[in-house]
Amino acid sequence: MNNMEKIKGILVSIVAPMDNHIANGGEKLLGNAGSIKKRNDGRVYVSGQMQRHVLFSAIERINLTDKNKGNTYVSNGDGISNAIEVDLRADLGGFMHPSAGSYSGRRTAPLTVTPAVAMKASEITRDLLVRVKMNEEESSRDQALATKEMSDSDVMIMNFFLDITTLSITKIFTYEGEYHVSTEFVKHVNETERKRRVKLFLESTRSMTDFANQARNAVSGEPQKVLIVFDNKLSRKASRYFGANETEKTNIIAELEDRSALPIIGSDTEGAKSVNAAYKEAFEVLEKSTLFDPCEGDNNIKKFSEAFQ
Secondary structure, three states: OOOOEOOOOEEEEEEEEEEEEEEOOEEEEOOEEEEEOOOOOOOEEEEEHHHHHHHHHHHHHHHOOOOOOOOEEOOOOOOOOOOOOOEEHHHHHHHEEEEHHHHHHHHHOOEEEEEEEEEOOOOOOEEEEEOOOOOOOOOOHHHOOEEEEEEEEEEEEEEEEEEEEHEEEEEEEOOOOOOOEEEEEEEEHOOOOOOOHHHHHHHHHHHHHHHHOOOOOOOOOOOOOOEEEEOOOOHHHHHHHHOOHHHHHHHHHHHHHHOOOOEEEEEOOOOOOOOOHHHHHHHHHHOOOOOOOOOOOOOOOHHHHHHHH
């Protein structure tokens, strides 16, 4: 992608090994029997909802230490504001406020994810947990017993996509009677801040650790392999890459390069470019590139609440 290309979408596809994990525990099926979520084909998965939770946890940690964060923050998932100009979850993750009674009450998320799914059928271990009571006056029958499932070893594929065309931007529709007659774009932060938020997104995809049931278990979703695509088109086709055969992989990369998109591939187990080197290249590309901006400049920046006055 040369400097004249404008980025409309960024796809990050990741392969991450997880061992002895309950990265997305299910409901307790029978009494104190905790289960891990599995597909019908026997492959465990981490839901898209959990993936978003982990990603925004990483974004919050990284943003807190960023000297350029200003007054931005990541709101709790149960209390998302509509202040796109400062609330990173509201901007990247969208929101739904039905009580608002107007278009200003909802936002479609620019950041989307797929569930993380194991590449092969998973082997499940059931672990017996005993909470021993030391009070000799209590009966041994009062000992607390529970079982939990965990997956032995999985190689997980996960995907993240950022729609640059709607990042920190709101569409406002004008109607005459029942007819939509025009669309206006309103920007809520300047281009420097938009690019900073893209960098937060990229950095967070290699910093995923806050999975379910992992408060004391050091399970990591940090990538062993990664494909980062800077695209001049809104496409998620490359999310198939790591699950494809060699012919399809070749054709996916050829299609991207044919339209001047830039794929960056890194692996810690094969090839000449490591995951760290791939991310380093991605940050360099981002710094030199231009984000697609339907507002065409920073002349009309407004708070989200001001845009609907």
